[in-house]
Amino acid sequence: MSQQTTASTRMGWGLIGASTIAKEHMVNAINAQAGHHVQAVFSTSQERAENFASVAGIPKAYDSLEALLADSQVQIVYISTTNELHHAQVLTAAAAGKHVLCEKPLALNLKDAQEMVKACEKAGVVMATNHHLRNAATHQAMRDLIASGAIGQPLFARVFHAVYLPPHLQGWRLDQPQAGGGVILDITVHDMDTLRFTLNSEPIEVVGMSQTASMAQQGLEDGVMAVVRFANGTLAQLHDAFTVKNAGTGIEYHGDKGSLIGKNVMTQQPVGEVILRNANGETNIELNHHNLYVKGVASFCDAVHQRGPVAATGLDGVKSLAAALAVVKACQLGTRQTIGSLDSEGV
Numbered sequence: 001m002s003q004q005t006t007a008s009t010r011m012g013w014g015l016i017g018a019s020t021i022a023k024e025h026m027v028n029a030i031n032a033q034a035g036h037h038v039q040a041v042f043s044t045s046q047e048r049a050e051n052f053a054s055v056a057g058i059p060k061a062y063d064s065l066e067a068l069l070a071d072s073q074v075q076i077v078y079i080s081t082t083n084e085l086h087h088a089q090v091l092t093a094a095a096a097g098k099h100v101l102c103e104k105p106l107a108l109n110l111k112d113a114q115e116m117v118k119a120c121e122k123a124g125v126v127m128a129t130n131h132h133l134r135n136a137a138t139h140q141a142m143r144d145l146i147a148s149g150a151i152g153q154p155l156f157a158r159v160f161h162a163v164y165l166p167p168h169l170q171g172w173r174l175d176q177p178q179a180g181g182g183v184i185l186d187i188t189v190h191d192m193d194t195l196r197f198t199l200n201s202e203p204i205e206v207v208g209m210s211q212t213a214s215m216a217q218q219g220l221e222d223g224v225m226a227v228v229r230f231a232n233g234t235l236a237q238l239h240d241a242f243t244v245k246n247a248g249t250g251i252e253y254h255g256d257k258g259s260l261i262g263k264n265v266m267t268q269q270p271v272g273e274v275i276l277r278n279a280n281g282e283t284n285i286e287l288n289h290h291n292l293y294v295k296g297v298a299s300f301c302d303a304v305h306q307r308g309p310v311a312a313t314g315l316d317g318v319k320s321l322a323a324a325l326a327v328v329k330a331c332q333l334g335t336r337q338t339i340g341s342l343d344s345e346g347v
């Protein structure tokens with residue numbers, strides 16, 4: 001059974017993982033929500049937990065996950081450990097009756113990701129996947145414009161997400177396959193979620209080629225180009241990398257009546273611009289930028305208080321993972337990979 005979640009309850013969050021994303025974005029995003037605060041942090045190292053807690057002003061620091069989950073002041077957990085740990089930690093948290101916001105990729109394989117969603121359903125707790133890009137004003141505007149017919153029938157999408165992995169993140173992503181390293185599980189999984197969200201359609205097949213240029217080791221890739229076919233007929237071209245310093249990011253949607261150009265939009269920051277180009281010329285779309293993580297956590301809190309849906313569900317996380325894993329396999333085997341349909345019954 002889930003814990004009591006009335007709007008008047010002050011709700012405590014437990015961080016599972018003393019991670020960079022928690023430190024740089026999520027503590028602030030959680031503490032920004034009325035009636036919510038970060039109550040505790042768990043790390044495998046007590047020293048790291050205490051240092052993290054002290055810097056972030058978090059009341060409790062644990063080196064035992066069981067102890068954090070036994071804390072009656074923790075009703076919600078945010079899981080941002082390395083990827084191979086998400087599965088077991090979600091199962092344990094759900095069994096303890098905690099609502100779960102989990103980082104992407106949900107898991108290293110589809111079966112584990114599906115189990116995570118089922119475990120949360122069974123426990124009656126809210127589960128969401130922290131796909132931040134769908135919270136951006138830029139992507140939301142493009143989704144609305146496509147839905148309103150602004151570009152006509154979408155035919156093509158192009159994703160420019162080749163970036164430089166900053167030095168402080170040049171760790172497990174580059175040399176730990178067992179932790180779910182590599183650019184595809186890190187970045188392509190976000191592209192897939194963003195395209196699914198914006199096109200309101202599902203990826204059905206992929207081809208791809210990956211690259212190991214200079215940073216990745218142990219058989220991992222640090223660059224990839226892939227082509228994805230969506231159920232609505234759109235072909236999407238993805239370019240993702242850890243190794244490129246000066247490309248800039250973007251996303252484009254090209255339809256039979258117009259094109260949308262999103263510049264500097266594949267980012268954690270509330271920035272970027274969207275241009276609609278059609279027979280009438282170019283229009284800069286007016287945007288009200290807001291913090292992507294604050295918005296995502298706000299939706300999560302709404303769901304906990306039964307006021308609305310989460311931004312990206314557990315099933316969304318399963319689907320983005322399925323598509324990213326298909327790219328991994330397409331690159332490994334050099335063959336086209338079909339992505340099965342994953343409706344809620346399939347999960």
Ligand code: NDP
Pocket residue numbers: 016017018019020021022042043044045048049080081082083103104105130131132169171186268
């Ligand atoms: P980090 O490498 O910063 O943290 C991951 C784990 O590494 C931590 O849980 C921590 O273990 C361990 N760790 C951290 N610092 C040290 C250290 N000095 N020595 C030894 N171990 C250490 O990962 P990220 O924050 O980059 O990513 C975490 C998760 O979040 C991943 O699943 C990633 O895919 C996702 N992510 C999502 C983003 C988004 O926008 N949605 C953006 C960035 C990442 P312990 O907890 O035991 O201390």
